[in-house]
Amino acid sequence: MMRRLILALILPGLAAPALAQPQSLGAFGNWAAFRDGARCYAITQPWQAPEAQGWQPFASIGIWPGRRGGQLHIRLSREKRTGSAVLLRIDGRTFQLTGGGRDAWAADGQADAEIQTAMRTGIDLVVETRSTDGLAVRDLYRLRGAATAMDAAAIACAPRR
Known part of the structure; x- marks a missing residue:
């Protein structure tokens, strides 16, 4: 699964200049970390989710x-x-997210911090909502490796002295 995620994130960038390609910071359990220009991120695919509507679902920090x-x-x-x-x-x-369409975020910085703290010690992360056709959406993510991937991304994007 992780190999599929890494390929899905990197292959579209192969047509772009070499500097624009995400740099892998490593794979950690079910998560991976990347540096992409000025930002870094930890990312994973759902362990279980309904078939997506033309895009790749993910959870990232x-x-x-x-x-x-x-x-x-x-x-x-x-x-x-x-x-x-x-x-x-x-x-x-349980945390209520904000957003619309196919994207959701924490409501504010405090909620972001609380969610990330829970991710560090949690086992599973589940996102639930209703889709435009009224069906229940339940995307399940495994958190094994999330803390290490988040740390790798934070270190890679730490201010340089």
């Missing part, structure tokens, strides 16, 4: 030099129905 903390980004497997909540669950803790 993006990190930018000079910015404190990372930012959660979820690409849903199906487009979210307007007005439907997006809930993220990590081992019994």
Whole structure:
């Protein structure tokens, strides 16, 4: 699965100049870390999800030099129905996300920090919502390797002295 994720992220960039290609920082359990220009990120694919509608669903934590903390980004497997909540669950803790269409994020910096803390010790991350056709969407991610991938991304994008 990780090899498929890495290939899906890197192959589209092969037509671009060499400097624009994401640099792999390593694969860690179910997660991988990359540096892409000025940003770094830890990313994974869902362990279980309904078939996506023409895009690749993922969960990621993006990190930018000079910015404190990372930012959660979820690409849903199906487009979210307007007005439907997006809930993220990590081992019994529930967080409400914000967003629209096929993307969701933590509501604010505090929620981002709480989610990332829970990801470091959690086993599973589940994202649930309703799709535009009214079907339940339930994307399941395994968190094994998430903490190490997040740390690798943070170190790679740490401000240089």
